[in-house]
Amino acid sequence: MLFGHGDDYYRSSREIRVNYSSNVWYGADLAPLREHIYQSFFQVARYPEPDAASLRQKLAGIYNVSAEHLLVTNGSITAFYLIAEAWRGAKSTIFIPSFAEYEDACRLHQHQLSFFTNSLPLSELSLEDTAVCWLCNPNNPDGHVIAREELLQLIRKNPRTFFVIDQVYSDFYPEKLLEIKDVEEYPNLILVQSISKLHKIPGIRIGYVAASKEIIRRLENYLIPWSVNALAVEVGKYTLSHPEQFVLPLQQWLEDTHRLQEAIRKMGIEVLPSSVTFFLCRLPEGKKASDLKTFLLDRQGILIRDASNFRGLDERYFRLSTQRPEENRQFVELLQEYLSQDEGKK
Numbered sequence: 001m002l003f004g005h006g007d008d009y010y011r012s013s014r015e016i017r018v019n020y021s022s023n024v025w026y027g028a029d030l031a032p033l034r035e036h037i038y039q040s041f042f043q044v045a046r047y048p049e050p051d052a053a054s055l056r057q058k059l060a061g062i063y064n065v066s067a068e069h070l071l072v073t074n075g076s077i078t079a080f081y082l083i084a085e086a087w088r089g090a091k092s093t094i095f096i097p098s099f100a101e102y103e104d105a106c107r108l109h110q111h112q113l114s115f116f117t118n119s120l121p122l123s124e125l126s127l128e129d130t131a132v133c134w135l136c137n138p139n140n141p142d143g144h145v146i147a148r149e150e151l152l153q154l155i156r157k158n159p160r161t162f163f164v165i166d167q168v169y170s171d172f173y174p175e176k177l178l179e180i181k182d183v184e185e186y187p188n189l190i191l192v193q194s195i196s197k198l199h200k201i202p203g204i205r206i207g208y209v210a211a212s213k214e215i216i217r218r219l220e221n222y223l224i225p226w227s228v229n230a231l232a233v234e235v236g237k238y239t240l241s242h243p244e245q246f247v248l249p250l251q252q253w254l255e256d257t258h259r260l261q262e263a264i265r266k267m268g269i270e271v272l273p274s275s276v277t278f279f280l281c282r283l284p285e286g287k288k289a290s291d292l293k294t295f296l297l298d299r300q301g302i303l304i305r306d307a308s309n310f311r312g313l314d315e316r317y318f319r320l321s322t323q324r325p326e327e328n329r330q331f332v333e334l335l336q337e338y339l340s341q342d343e344g345k346k
Helices: 031-039 041-045 053-063 076-086 099-106 148-157 214-221 230-243 250-265 289-300 323-343
Strands: 070-073 091-095 112-116 132-136 162-166 189-194 209-210 278-282 317-321
Touching: 031 041, 031 230, 041 070, 041 230, 053 070, 053 209, 053 230, 070 076, 070 214, 076 099, 076 162, 076 189, 076 209, 076 214, 091 214, 099 112, 099 132, 148 162, 162 323, 250 323, 289 317
Parallel strands: 091 112, 091 132, 132 162, 162 189
Antiparallel strands: 070 209, 189 209, 278 317
């Protein structure tokens, strides 16, 4: 899905003033990081490390695991394609609705696919013939979360299935989820993480995989040398070395999210339950998310995620990542104006 994601600002002729479509922490202060990039600029004059080894070692030190349990990739999306390639032709089961690139990566590498939703309890999920199970937790696009112990029970129950758990939004959830060190105990666990969401740097593209040493060696066979550029390595090490510059006021953000959800519900729009700072909405019958997206862009340069291209969703769904309170208030006013358009024509 090359052009089917959120944050598609490049499609608009208008300047994007407020971005609800990208699930990143909007408030990160990037000024110190910018200065570090300036100082590191001339690293572009030489080739980077073939496997981002220094960033790999940095991550290993932070999480107290061997670097052999880790693999740094050019964004988490590259990790998904590496995994799909390493298990080419396998039987895969994917939780939906969720990030479309799991399915795209699996189809590219000729996986045999099946799908399941959260309407089926995990305890009843049959994975007897499944080689790889793909889950996003917290889930994109709806913010659904599977509790740590429930997920571990599923992993223990199915030792011959490899579980790809996408945890790139774990920073946006206040409770404990799976940890990097869990891969030492569960040889069928493959954790995928990202550095960009918390640090507001999705344009840099830094992700990583944590898994058993055997799985990491398997993935390394498909890793393209120099796929993580020199500045990305430096940015990754800088953000990990300066956590005090990227403190997330999560409780406040979650409270702002709750207020925004309630304001939208009062308009008669369905708001799906979410445990994080982004969530799905469903417009009333006869309304399209694509039309709402155009309306908001034309009026105030506000970008939302038209979620109609997620498997299992229809043309009425859109996703929001909560922004600043004053921006949320303006968004609610514009949404009410959009919904009132037909009323004025009667």
